[in-house]
Amino acid sequence: MKQAIVILHGMGEQIPMATLNSFVNSVWTQDADLVSRTRPDPNTGKERDGNVSWAKPDPRNSSSELRRITTEKDKNENYTDFYEYYWAHVMQGTTWEHVKTWIKDLLFRIPPRRVAHAWVLLWIVALIIGGLTLWGLWPKAEAPAPWVAWLAALGGMAVTAFVSTVLIKRFGDVARYVKALPPNVAKRHQIRQGGVDLLSRLIDSGEYQRLVVVAHSLGGIIAYDILAETYARYNKIGGTGPQPERDALEQMIRDATESGSLDLDAFQDQQARAFTEAREQCAPWIVSDFVTLGAPLTHAEFLVAESHEDLRARQRDRLLPTCPPVMEYDGTTKTQHFSYSNKEQRQPIDRRTPHHAALFAYTRWTNLYSDEKYILTGDLVSGPVAEVFGLEFNNRENKGVLKGIRDIAVLPKLDAAGNVDKDHRRSFVSHNNYWSIDKGTEKVRGTDEKFVPHHIKELRRALRIAS
Incomplete structure (x- = not known):
């Protein structure tokens, strides 16, 4: 299998490839579980120091400053191409006004x-x-x-x-992107369009069976917008035959709405099965996972919308996709779906097309954040997003939000009660440390082996490179 991972950098005057190179080092080069240590280094034929990758020019980047980083084969016969969507140059010219x-x-x-x-x-x-x-x-x-x-x-x-x-130079990027004021509209469009074009080129190439989008900081808001716009172009279903996995996913959401509770593990497993079913039926959408790191989307009602009520209204209107996706009533099947069909006589299991905002029916979302305290520890920018972008429901017996996003606290790790895990401690301003392999405070007892920090373990698990 061949897969692609696209990373979007955060705010500030970023240097092309700097984010990508450090990211690849942490999630590929130094991951001893991806390639057997006994396999010779493909460059030297000798014992390896890490997993090998190469930087290649690729016209899909649309910039001579950028390179595609392509890897050797991993233990499960997968090849991975890493891309950076670089947008910092578009934001030049920000002023105090x-x-x-x-x-x-x-x-x-x-x-x-x-x-x-x-x-x-x-x-x-x-x-x-x-x-x-x-x-x-x-x-x-x-x-x-x-x-x-x-x-x-x-x-x-x-x-x-x-x-x-x-x-x-830093928060100016946020100021210009999140507010749709006349001086900002052209910049917002240029950034989004560039990302949509990159994803479209990767999808249309037919080269990749799976695509993962990773975004840091403000890049999380940008990536969310890019994914929403791109999915609206690719929410098609091909092939023939019934869709039992899509039907099962919709039934799971309906049941959760009635009970007021959604099993996150079961939901993400069913998302993966629905994704595989759609791909087997020639659906063009290949983005299996969205991973956000230190994303300000947790403050969406303050940054993206005008209020909490405005945020929920935009989600109900399908302007902002939710996870699970917004459902709609089908007068023929007499039940709720995130998909539609024009067939006059139809059953829920029959072939249906997901609506344009059903992005997170087929794409799993994992969000890594760092719990903040007293502003100077953790990451004030980040936070949980499952509540903010979950599916709001209100039935006869229950009302609330179904949470289909996996929020993971790192730097430090939190226990089930929300307290700092006993083997961790808070760190000073962790916003830029989500893939820093030399950060983290995990203790190792009874072993001299080099350990992998908790936040790196969770990031690698979310990417599923060798899955």
Whole structure:
């Protein structure tokens, strides 16, 4: 089998291939479980130091700065091609005006409880800066003492540096992408279209049986939009015959709506079976998994929508795909489906076409996040997304949200009660460490063997490279 993995980098002035090279090193080169250690190195014929890969030009990247990284065969006879969707160059030209508009919008909205403390801190910083600015402009009877002038100058330099290097160069990407204001629309379209084009080229090539999309930070929001738009082009069903696995998946969602509970393991297993069934019936969609790392999608009601109610309305209207997908009533079968059929006489098991927002019927979503505390530990940007992008239901006996996304707490690992696991501890600002193999605090008892950090284990498990 041949598969492709596409990674989207996060905010900031990223360098082409930097994200991809470090990512491949952690999930491929140093994974001793993927290739037998006794197999000779294909480059030297001698004992290997790690799994081997090569960088090749590939026109599907649409950039001479990028390369496809292709691997040797793994233990299950799979070949993997790694691609980076690079979009940082599109965001050049961000100014303070772009960021200021976004910050003003954040300040005058009530935030979700999870980020309320950061919102308060943002207000404090804004008030301090505003106060110092007014003090500097206010007429004074006499010149301030030299030490006061020096402090004011140093403070001004610090504020200028913070605005330039943090707000404009980093959070400026977020400000311009998440808000559909006239100055941002062309940039948003260009970024999305480039991603849709890349996925379409990979799908249409017929070279790959499976595709995985991985996204870090702001790249998670971008990848979500790209997947939603691309799926709407490929939500087709080919071949002939019934669809028992698709029918079983829809029945599972219907049963969960009635009971108010969804078995996540069983749901993701059934997603995989429905995906395999669709591929065997010549369906063109090959994205089996979506993996988000440190994704701000957890704050979607604050960043993507205008409120919680607005977010749910967009999901019900199928503008934003949910997991499980939104269901609709079929007057012929007298039940709910995420698919439709124009056949006059039909049964639930008969061939049906998934609607344009049924992306997460066939694509599993795994979300790795780092639990934040006191802003400086963990990752304030990230958080669970299963509740935010789950399927809202309201029947006669129950109402709530069905959660079909696997949220995994890493850096640190949390136990079932939500407390830090006894073999782990919180780390300082972990937003950029999700595939850093030298990070993590897992303890190893009774062995001298090199261990794999918990977050790397979970990332590799989510990718299923050798599955």
